[in-house]
Amino acid sequence: MTAKPTDTPLRTQEEITARVKALESLLIEKGVMTTAAVDRLAEVYENEVGPQLGAKVVAKAWTDPEFKARLLEDASAACRELGVGGLQGEEMVAVENTDDVHHVIVCTLCSCYPWPVLGLPPNWYKAPPFRARIVREPRKVLAEDFDLPLPDSVEIRVWDSSSELRYWVLPQRPAGSEHLSEDELAALVTRDSMIGVGTAKPVVTQAARG
Missing domain, CATH: 3.90.330.10 (Nitrile hydratase alpha /Thiocyanate hydrolase gamma)
Incomplete structure (x- = not known):
């Protein structure tokens, strides 16, 4: 088995969090999802899965x-x-x-x-x-x-x-x-x-x- 290392630089946790928040805000703004849906998904994966x-x-x-x-x-x-x-x-x-x-x-x-x-x-x-x-x-x-x-x-x-x-x-x-x-x-x-x-x-x- 061989892997193909990537040259993509590692992002900091802060950068990743900021990108996720920006995407979340955009999806909510466009009506694709709601704040309640996001909260529920987080709750599921924190407590139920x-x-x-x-x-x-x-x-x-x-x-x-x-x-x-x-x-x-x-x-x-x-x-x-x-x-x-x-x-x-x-x-x-x-x-x-x-x-x-x-x-x-x-x-x-x-x-x-x-x-x-x-x-x-x-x-x-x-x-x-x-x-x-x-x-x-x-x-x-x-x-x-x-x-x-x-x-x-x-x-x-x-x-x-x-x-x-x-x-x-x-x-x-x-x-x-x-x-x-x-x-x-x-x-x-x-x-x-x-x-x-x-x-x-x-x-x-x-x-x-x-």
Whole structure:
């Protein structure tokens, strides 16, 4: 898999925000959309769509082998069983991390991302440096940029999402989590673990709590 680095300069967050606000104002002025519609859309993606939904799916897969098999066979259909799906998630593929293989997702062309399970993509995911480097030198990027050093014995596979097909990662279940409920397991799942640039949170034992 090869990426095509772009020479387009990175814009600051302030520039991006200003452009978005200008476009929003223009659309409202032209009657294409209303302020209420914009507020509702923001509310949906802040509170109703996001990594917490993906975490619910992961926790279900960790505790239900049959559901996990369905998820790996057809992620979109399995997610719909739990009421998770919609725009930017019509065709999804879940790839499972194991002791031997670690997966990470990217979109080398733009910022395609499985919104229904992960919410909106973080800024670094959309940035050209990440999109180019994670393909060329994934082990180095994970270790240096995300503090995720992986041993040489672990194979790293990079999956390139597109507008037609969006990937996300089923992270490994943390050791010592066998006694936890699905809700407790979901709390251990992070957005970064489902992108593949992180792992699920470790289980905090009673001794560790002090």
